[in-house]
Amino acid sequence: MATRGVEFANVSFTLPGGRQLLHDISLSVPPGATTALLGRSGSGKTTLLRTVNALLRPTSGRVLVGEDDVAAADPIALRRGIGYVIQETGLFPHMTVGRNVGMALELAGRSKTEIAERATEMLRLVDLPEDAGQRYPWQMSGGQRQRVGLARALANSPDVLLMDEPFGALDPLTRAEMQTMLRDLLQKVGTTTLIVTHDLEEALFLADRIVLIDSGVIAADLKAEDVRDSSNPAMQAYVAATHPRGNSAATSARHSGGAA
16 A cells, blocks of 8 residues: 655644644654554644644644645545544444445545445455445444444545544453554554554554654654653653553453454
């Protein structure tokens, strides 16, 4: 799969009332890498994520996808090249799962045959049964709906995949199983991925790189393997505040490769 990197160049974002959520952030996300934006609620990580697909426009600075400035791009065309997965999936309840998955292709004017074939391929890729495409979202479990949301995000072979707390609403066991599925899938497709999370264990399990955001600034930027032994005070505090999972059911399930 073709992929492009993402560049944040001196990005700031201020609300109309004057509250500044992002402060002069510069960050380079290399093509094909999985980067976790880690931080507590309200730190600015989701705000930063949404500047990539132009859901929010920076007050100052630039965001580039590959060599293309997001501010100069047509938003619809831009978003067709960016997959977006949110916590509650955002599926259309009145449409079948197959049509939900193929929606981006439908909007791009692809043939019904091509859409159906691609939807089937993507559902298989996220380990859903062949008949899943004929069901409706309300007929599926939370974990299955999250798989559908991921299949939809990847159906149009995006350059970039954005994930905003994708598993936050799932129970611990299902969440662990979904994390294992996602990590294997990302290694397979090789797309540039940004994952927003406040869960340190999730970030370390899924990402090559951890970027800690605190009060709208980058407090730490580390390789995943360097996080626990980092001398960065902000990262040390975040690690210290995390309760080890040890041999919990969630951790065991993550490595079992079970389905959700």
